[in-house]
Amino acid sequence: MRLIFTNRKRMALKQISSNKCFGGLQKVFEHDSVELNCKMKFAIYLPPKSETGKCPALYWLSGGCNIKGEDESWDFGTGAGFYVDATEDRWKTNYRMYSYVTEELPQLINANFPVDPQRMSIFGHSMGGHGALICALKNPGKYKSVSAFAPICNPVLCPWGKKAFSGYLGTDQSKWKAYDATHLVKSYPGSQLDILIDQGKDDQFLSDGQLLPDNFIAACTEKKIPVVFRLQEGYDHSYYFIATFITDHIRHHAKYLNA
Amino acid sequence: MRLIFTNRKRMALKQISSNKCFGGLQKVFEHDSVELNCKMKFAIYLPPKSETGKCPALYWLSGGCNIKGEDESWDFGTGAGFYVDATEDRWKTNYRMYSYVTEELPQLINANFPVDPQRMSIFGHSMGGHGALICALKNPGKYKSVSAFAPICNPVLCPWGKKAFSGYLGTDQSKWKAYDATHLVKSYPGSQLDILIDQGKDDQFLSDGQLLPDNFIAACTEKKIPVVFRLQEGYDHSYYFIATFITDHIRHHAKYLNA
Numbered sequence: 042m043r044l045i046f047t048n049r050k051r052m053a054l055k056q057i058s059s060n061k062c063f064g065g066l067q068k069v070f071e072h073d074s075v076e077l078n079c080k081m082k083f084a085i086y087l088p089p090k091s092e093t094g095k096c097p098a099l100y101w102l103s104g105g106c107n108i109k110g111e112d113e114s115w116d117f118g119t120g121a122g123f124y125v126d127a128t129e130d131r132w133k134t135n136y137r138m139y140s141y142v143t144e145e146l147p148q149l150i151n152a153n154f155p156v157d158p159q160r161m162s163i164f165g166h167s168m169g170g171h172g173a174l175i176c177a178l179k180n181p182g183k184y185k186s187v188s189a190f191a192p193i194c195n196p197v198l199c200p201w202g203k204k205a206f207s208g209y210l211g212t213d214q215s216k217w218k219a220y221d222a223t224h225l226v227k228s229y230p231g232s233q234l235d236i237l238i239d240q241g242k243d244d245q246f247l248s249d250g251q252l253l254p255d256n257f258i259a260a261c262t263e264k265k266i267p268v269v270f271r272l273q274e275g276y277d278h279s280y281y282f283i284a285t286f287i288t289d290h291i292r293h294h295a296k297y298l299n300a
Numbered sequence: 301m302r303l304i305f306t307n308r309k310r311m312a313l314k315q316i317s318s319n320k321c322f323g324g325l326q327k328v329f330e331h332d333s334v335e336l337n338c339k340m341k342f343a344i345y346l347p348p349k350s351e352t353g354k355c356p357a358l359y360w361l362s363g364g365c366n367i368k369g370e371d372e373s374w375d376f377g378t379g380a381g382f383y384v385d386a387t388e389d390r391w392k393t394n395y396r397m398y399s400y401v402t403e404e405l406p407q408l409i410n411a412n413f414p415v416d417p418q419r420m421s422i423f424g425h426s427m428g429g430h431g432a433l434i435c436a437l438k439n440p441g442k443y444k445s446v447s448a449f450a451p452i453c454n455p456v457l458c459p460w461g462k463k464a465f466s467g468y469l470g471t472d473q474s475k476w477k478a479y480d481a482t483h484l485v486k487s488y489p490g491s492q493l494d495i496l497i498d499q500g501k502d503d504q505f506l507s508d509g510q511l512l513p514d515n516f517i518a519a520c521t522e523k524k525i526p527v528v529f530r531l532q533e534g535y536d537h538s539y540y541f542i543a544t545f546i547t548d549h550i551r552h553h554a555k556y557l558n559a
Contacts, residue, residue, distance in 0.1 A: 060540040060541075061500075061536065061540065062540035067540055275320040279319050281320065282319075
C-alpha cells in the first residue's frame with residue numbers, strides 16, 4: 042500500500058501544454074514539489090525515438106537574472122535561488138533547488154517518461170551554468186558530462202554569489218564553499234568528467250567580475266581535470282549567444298550519453 | 301538640398317539593440333514611419349557575408365493573434381491590421397501596413413543596409429502569411445519567391461477576415477478582394493512565382509475555418525500557378541510548428557535569391 046501511494050504521488054503530473062516540434066513533442070508539466078513545498082513547472086522534449094525505447098536525459102538549468110531574450114526550457118522561475126539548499130530559516134522550507142534538481146526531478150522524470158536513468162547529463166546558462174557545474178562536481182559519476190554557457194564560476198568571490206549565499210546559507214563563509222564550483226574542483230576525486238564552457242568575450246557580467254571563469258580554469262588545470270573553455274569574440278550574455286553554440290553543447294553531451 | 305533632406309530622413313534609424321548571433325548581428329531599430337504616422341520597430345539579421353558585400357533580403361511578416369510561443373522577427377505589434385491600407389476614416393491615417401511593407405520599409409532597408417534591392421523575397425505566419433501572399437500576388441516580379449506558414453488564404457470568407465476588412469475597408473465587399481490571396485490568384489498575370497505553404501493538420505484555426513487553404517490551392521491549380529502545399533500531421537499553429545519547418549522555407553527562398 043505504501044509503495045502504491047508513493048507511486049501515485051510520483052505520477053501526479055499535470056500536463057500544461059503539448060506541441061509537436063521537430064517530429065517529437067515539447068511538453069510542459071506542473072507538479073507539487075516535496076522539496077520545494079510549492080507547485081513547479083518543467084518542460085520536457087520527447088524526441089521521436091522515445092516512442093519506441095528509452096532515451097538518455099539532458100537537463101537544462103536556466104539562469105535567473107531576467108536576461109533579455111532568455112528562453113527557459115526548465116522554467117524554475119526567478120526565485121531559482123542559485124541551485125543551493127538554503128539553511129537560513131526564512132528560505133530553508135522552499136529554497137532547496139539543489140535537492141530538487143539532483144534528486145526529486147530525476148526520480149520524477151525516470152518514473153514518468155521513457156528515460157534511461159543511467160544516462161543523464163546536465164548543462165545550463167549563467168546561474169544555471171553554476172548550478173550544472175556544482176551538480177556534476179558534487180556527484181562524481183552521476184552525470185555523464187557537463188557544460189555551461191557563461192557560468193558563475195566562483196560565487197564566493199562575486200557580488201551576486203556573496204549576496205545569494207549570505208541570504209540562503211548565512212554568514213559563515215566556510216559553508217559557502219560546498220556550492221562553489223572553483224572550490225569543488227579542488228576536492229574533486231578525479232573520476233572522468235569532460236567539461237565544456239562557452240563564454241562571450243563581450244559579456245558585461247564577465248567584465249563586471251560576476252563570472253570569474255579564470256579562477257575555475259586555474260583550479261581545473263591544477264587538478265588536471267579536462268575543460269574546454271571557449272572565449273567567443275563579440276558575444277554577450279544573451280539568448281543569441283546560447284542559440285549560436287547550443288548545438289555544439291548537445292553534441293558534446295551526445296558523445297557521452299550515446300557512448 | 302531636397303535630396304539630402306530625404307536621405308537624412310531615411311537615415312533616421314535609432315538602434316535599439318545589437319547582439320552577435322551565428323557569426324552575424326541581430327539588430328533592432330526604431331524609426332518614424334511616414335506611412336503609419338507612428339514609431340515602428342523592425343529587426344534585421346546581418347549575416348557575416350554582409351560585412352563584405354550586398355546580400356539579398358528576406359522579409360518576415362509575423363502573425364498578430366497573440367499566438368503562444370510566437371517569436372516575432374519583424375515586430376509589427378498586435379495592431380498589424382491584416383497588412384492592408386485602411387480606407388475607413390478611423391483607421392486610414394495609421395493602418396497602412398501594405399504600403400509600409402511593400403514600399404517604405406524596403407526603401408529604408410535598401411538605403412541603410414548592404415542589401416541588393418533586386419533580390420527580395422517574403423514570407424510570414426498566419427496573418428503574416430496572408431500578408432506575404434498578397435504582397436507577392438499584387439506585385440508580380442517584385443519578390444523572387446514567397447512562402448507562408450498557416451496563412452489566412454481567403455479572408456473575405458473567414459470570420460477574422462470579415463471583421464478586419466469591414467473595419468478597415470468598409471462594408472463594400474468588392475473592395476475586399478484586392479487584399480484576398482485567393483481572389484488575387486484569379487487575376488494574377490502569371491509571371492514566375494513559386495509558392496511554398498506549410499499547414500499544421502492539427503491547427504485549431506484550420507478546423508475553425510479561418511485559414512481556408514483549399515480555396516487558395518484550387519485557385520492556383522486552375523491558374524496553373526505552382527504551389528507546394530504540405531499538410532503536416534500533428535502540428536498546430538504555434539511557434540514550434542514554425543521552428544520545425546523554417547529551415548525548409550529559407551532554403552526555398554535561397555534557391556531563388558541566390559540564383
